[in-house]
Amino acid sequence: MQDLSLLKYETIFHWIAVLLYISSSILFMYGLTFKKEKGLNSGWIVSLSGLIPHSIALGIRWFVQGHGPYMIKYEVLSSNAWICIVMFLVISRKISRLKAAGGIVVAVSFIAMTAGLFTNPDIKMLPPSLRSIWLLIHVLFNKLATASLLIAFSASVLYLLKEGKGEAQLFSLSTYMLDLYNYRFAGIGFFFWTITIIAGAIWANQSWGRYWGWDPVETWSLVTWLLLGFYLHMRVFYRWSGRKAAWAMVLCFSVSVLTIFIIPMVVESLHTQYFQ
Amino acid sequence: MKKIATLLIIVITILCLAGAFIPQASDKSPQFIERWKRTYPLSYSVLHFLQLDRVFSSYLFVVSIFLLFLVLSYFLYLQIKLLFKSSMKVSLKKTCFSLNGFKSVRLDGKTEVAHIANFFRDKGYRTVAMEGNRILFARHGIGKFGTLIFHAGILLVILGALYYAGFHKRGFVQLIKGDTFSGRGDDFLVKDLGLFRRNFDIDYQVRLVDFKHEYWGTGELKNLSSTIITANQEDRFKKWVIVPNAPLNYRGISIYQSFNYGYTLSFLLKKPSGEEVLCHFSLDISPHVNKPMRGVSDYPLTAYIFDMEFYPDKDRSSFYLKKPMLKLSIMEGNERKFEGVMEPGSEMEFEGGRLKFLEIRNWSGLIFTLSPGKYFFYTGFILIIAGAFFIYFLPASEIICVLEAEDGRRILYLKGLTKRYHALFNEEMEGLIKELAGRFS
Ligand code: HEM
Numbered sequence: 001m002q003d004l005s006l007l008k009y010e011t012i013f014h015w016i017a018v019l020l021y022i023s024s025s026i027l028f029m030y031g032l033t034f035k036k037e038k039g040l041n042s043g044w045i046v047s048l049s050g051l052i053p054h055s056i057a058l059g060i061r062w063f064v065q066g067h068g069p070y071m072i073k074y075e076v077l078s079s080n081a082w083i084c085i086v087m088f089l090v091i092s093r094k095i096s097r098l099k100a101a102g103g104i105v106v107a108v109s110f111i112a113m114t115a116g117l118f119t120n121p122d123i124k125m126l127p128p129s130l131r132s133i134w135l136l137i138h139v140l141f142n143k144l145a146t147a148s149l150l151i152a153f154s155a156s157v158l159y160l161l162k163e164g165k166g167e168a169q170l171f172s173l174s175t176y177m178l179d180l181y182n183y184r185f186a187g188i189g190f191f192f193w194t195i196t197i198i199a200g201a202i203w204a205n206q207s208w209g210r211y212w213g214w215d216p217v218e219t220w221s222l223v224t225w226l227l228l229g230f231y232l233h234m235r236v237f238y239r240w241s242g243r244k245a246a247w248a249m250v251l252c253f254s255v256s257v258l259t260i261f262i263i264p265m266v267v268e269s270l271h272t273q274y275f276q
Numbered sequence: 277m278k279k280i281a282t283l284l285i286i287v288i289t290i291l292c293l294a295g296a297f298i299p300q301a302s303d304k305s306p307q308f309i310e311r312w313k314r315t316y317p318l319s320y321s322v323l324h325f326l327q328l329d330r331v332f333s334s335y336l337f338v339v340s341i342f343l344l345f346l347v348l349s350y351f352l353y354l355q356i357k358l359l360f361k362s363s364m365k366v367s368l369k370k371t372c373f374s375l376n377g378f379k380s381v382r383l384d385g386k387t388e389v390a391h392i393a394n395f396f397r398d399k400g401y402r403t404v405a406m407e408g409n410r411i412l413f414a415r416h417g418i419g420k421f422g423t424l425i426f427h428a429g430i431l432l433v434i435l436g437a438l439y440y441a442g443f444h445k446r447g448f449v450q451l452i453k454g455d456t457f458s459g460r461g462d463d464f465l466v467k468d469l470g471l472f473r474r475n476f477d478i479d480y481q482v483r484l485v486d487f488k489h490e491y492w493g494t495g496e497l498k499n500l501s502s503t504i505i506t507a508n509q510e511d512r513f514k515k516w517v518i519v520p521n522a523p524l525n526y527r528g529i530s531i532y533q534s535f536n537y538g539y540t541l542s543f544l545l546k547k548p549s550g551e552e553v554l555c556h557f558s559l560d561i562s563p564h565v566n567k568p569m570r571g572v573s574d575y576p577l578t579a580y581i582f583d584m585e586f587y588p589d590k591d592r593s594s595f596y597l598k599k600p601m602l603k604l605s606i607m608e609g610n611e612r613k614f615e616g617v618m619e620p621g622s623e624m625e626f627e628g629g630r631l632k633f634l635e636i637r638n639w640s641g642l643i644f645t646l647s648p649g650k651y652f653f654y655t656g657f658i659l660i661i662a663g664a665f666f667i668y669f670l671p672a673s674e675i676i677c678v679l680e681a682e683d684g685r686r687i688l689y690l691k692g693l694t695k696r697y698h699a700l701f702n703e704e705m706e707g708l709i710k711e712l713a714g715r716f717s
Contacts, residue, residue, distance in 0.1 A: 124494070125494055127497050127498075128499050129521070131520075131521060177699055180697060183697070184668075184697060190664065190668070191667075194661060194664050198660065202657070205647070206521050207532075208643070209530060209532040209643045209645040212437075214295060214303075214332050219292050219296045222292055223292045230282070230285045230286065238278075
């Protein structure tokens, strides 16, 4: 473990990032509400500039504690927010019209980071069970799954908003495309979630000598995966789209949040070890 | 089949939710179950009758998984049958060919089929078939196999799980430093056997020669290691070190370092009759350095109950044996026979006999497993990941082109087909048409 006094800089950078993300969310909301492309572009640039102090804050913590930010609530929330914002920025750079999703992605991310500020930020060292490459894969893909599902969720919420207001209102992205992005990112999220579960099973076998133990978080993770599978089937089997699909995605995302953040806090689980 | 598949996914999801909400006998203590029975007898008996207090081994769950397996097998059979029949290839050969639903673009009169093929090749499309002026292009052909590969992976994992459920063996021992585990199934402290297994005997013995537990400065566990010697029937001795996440595989059995460990307190009780009873109490290490390790247990062959509170270091600053101290209370029925502090090596008069606190040793938890189905699991995992990747990252698409001559110009008719992301594909088609018009006009 390195010099703990460095952590005070982490807090400063963390706060700067939160403030920039708040500003970025406001700009995105303005762009969405008043159909101003400029608002969306400025929101995108401000969130990119928020990513710099955010990365420095996470880097400092990583350096000081000697392991990645995946042990305590404070760092789990912050690193999840980081991955969500990175994924959003990369994707919306390629698919410019997805900038509209920034209003929700960045807002949810800064809410997660702010929630982290109310938790204990004290460093927790890695227990031996968590020193495995499979843990890294498991955690990384879970964060990527969260980010993809958050984008799908944002597309669904925007769909519902736009459908309520009428196609000509609010932002320019059509409901047709929003439905497509809901599907696209739900599929990508499903893929990442699949790897999360598989890496977790391989790691459990390496650590405890069994692939699956019906630990509460394991069970909830399977429920999330099955729910996503159900939703994707419905799209193919019964041509679910539009409003129905948007609500289904909102449900899938809510269950994934429950699995990742809420269940480890309320029940005794192997996963509580790294979400304390 | 769509309905059955949907229903099965819903039933399995609901059963998993039941397992998440209803306390499961496998993870609760017998005392908890007893309390539940007493406090809510009706809810307990209904849930117990429906096997919802052990959902994951209930008939309903096992039957649902088995049905999933059957339905998936049938689905895969149908998919394989259908797989190589490409409706487009067939339609390309038709003599009367309808251009209904095709988009068209006017091109330069010198445009040849080969130019079109080159154009699409540059865009990542492969020429699948060519019949005169008709060409079929395809991209991400592997994407078509995505669902088949993905579901085949699920099928293999289920097969592996069924095989595992029938034939696995798992046993836990608390091995005291210097002691030997006989390898006999009956000597495991806890055993978990597959449906078709009767016992778990190992053809070698295991002796714990050393055990280390290390901590970070913050008091959290840093590492564990057990040094063991295995001895088999041919009297071959081998020394091994087992650490977490790196099981030892020896003679078909994997041995894992468990995260359960602690100290064993040994006593010798000399009864007034002169009979001596030796006993070892293995206590779990406490999660915090300032908290004692606790244990309440019968003393064998006597009516005494030992209630122990043990500190490896009475200054409460270390998990190691620095200044060990035991707070001991001995009961016989409701009567307290002794209460006081003992140190290792100390001896005292007790009920007309003598009680000696002999020694303190480390114990280490070792898990022995035989996990069949590995190849099913890993092949299944690879197929599931590959299949999901093909489905969502490489969506298959096909474009059929017909090049016709008209008034000295050429007209290219195009029609695209894809299963996923139609809006994006339509946009791509429009882009291609624009580019074709620009390049060949
Ligand atoms: C009862 C067994 C099952 C049957 C019969 C079944 C059948 C099908 C069928 C017919 C398709 C559409 C294939 C196509 O048109 O390309 C499909 C797609 C799919 N299935 Fe299943 N399935 C089963 C179980 C599962 C399970 C347990 C999962 C995982 C949760 C799952 C996940 C998927 C996914 C992700 C897709 C692709 C959906 C898409 O195109 O976006 N399936 N399944």
